[in-house]
Amino acid sequence: MITLRLDTKSGVPPYLQIAQQIRHALVARVLKPGDQLPTVKQVVTQLGINPNTVFKAYRELEHEGLVEGRPGAGTFVLRRPPGPTSGAHASLAR
Numbered sequence: 001m002i003t004l005r006l007d008t009k010s011g012v013p014p015y016l017q018i019a020q021q022i023r024h025a026l027v028a029r030v031l032k033p034g035d036q037l038p039t040v041k042q043v044v045t046q047l048g049i050n051p052n053t054v055f056k057a058y059r060e061l062e063h064e065g066l067v068e069g070r071p072g073a074g075t076f077v078l079r080r081p082p083g084p085t086s087g088a089h090a091s092l093a094r
Contacts, residue, residue, distance in 0.1 A: 002021070002030060004018055004021050004038070004043060004046060004047060005017075005021070005047075006018075006047055014047075015053045015054075015060065016057070018057035019057040019058075019061055022066075022067075023066070026080045026081055027080060027081060029080075031077050032080075033078060033079055035077045036077075037076070037077065039074055039075075040054045040055060064081070065079065066078060066079060066080075
């Protein structure tokens with residue numbers, strides 16, 4: 001399970017912060033295809049924000065094709081975002 005955090009002083013809208021943290025979790029392989037994201041209710045309780053903020057973040061990730069909302073079941077990871085090739089990772093590691 002991923003733990004989300006908000007930085008109220010960053011100037012970045014909360015929904016973008018949530019979406020970015022989920023993207024990072026996908027790239028870092030903390031989340032993988034088939035995993036369920038926290039429910040909107042869980043995120044609202046955890047962060048003390050409006051449910052529409054969470055819906056907006058999840059909607060953005062859906063539009064990118066990264067997650068899929070399943071009525072009555074939750075939101076699930078479909079794929080990782082495109083990123084650097086494995087060769088690029090190797091050169092960065094050097």
